[in-house]
Amino acid sequence: LSLYDAACQIAQEIAEKIQERNRYQRSGESSAKLNVVIRSSLQNLREKIDQLKDLLLRAVSTRQMHLTQLEGDRRQNLVDDLLTRQKQLQASYKNEGPEPDVIRSSLMTGGVKRGVTNPWLMEESEETRGLGFDDLRQQQRRIIEEQDAGLDALSSIISRQKQMGQEIGNELDEQNEIIDDLTNLVENTDDKLRNQTRHVKMVDKKSTSCG
DSSP states (O other), X not given: OHHHHHHHHHHHHHHHHHHHHHHHHHHTOOOHHHHHHHHHHHHHHHHHHHHHHHHHHHHHHTTGGGOOHHHHHHHHHHHHXXXXXXXXXXXXXXTSSOOOOTTTSGGGSOGGGGTOOOGGGOOOOTTTTTOOHHHHHHHHHHHHHHHHHHHXXXXXXXXXXXXXXXXXXXXXXXXXXXXXXXXXXXXXXXXXXXXXXXXXXXXXXHHHHHO
16 A cells, blocks of 8 residues: 555656746756756656556465455556556656646545545445455356346347248238239230220121121
8 A cells, every 4th residue: 555655756756847847948947957857756756656567467366465356456557557657748748748747646646645535445345345356257157147148138139020021021921922923813814905995896897898
């Protein structure tokens, strides 16, 4: 905890010194001394982050402090966020990134020294608090089984919808065949009517001639 809080404090101070260095550069003043301090602080920050990673890895692998896997993962995310912040500060120091924000990052809130809850001390959720590794595995297995059951149900619904779509498609094919048959029947009937009409006209013409 003290190491994490110290790393956050150093990152905060680096951000402030980079902003001060940038003000000096804009006003034409010398910033050589500040650059030396910032460079040394960045190195110190990286060393503390490396120590945090090593200590956390050891705590998780040996189950120190009854640290659960989920809590270990949560703290690892905090360390990763701190490492990202260090890289952003490094880029800002080299004028390769935007000017660092000294209040934007939740990691840079000063931790317990400024009366703000340090995320390293945040408690686990009620669902996982007090659970051992075996209990967590069982809980994860149960969650996975529930997800699998949900996926099976979804798959069944999709299969039924697919079957319905195929049945609708077959029905449309049958309807199209019926329509084609009716069209052919109408065309044949129309041809027959034309032939009969011509035949009637010819008979009527002959009758008129004979009369």
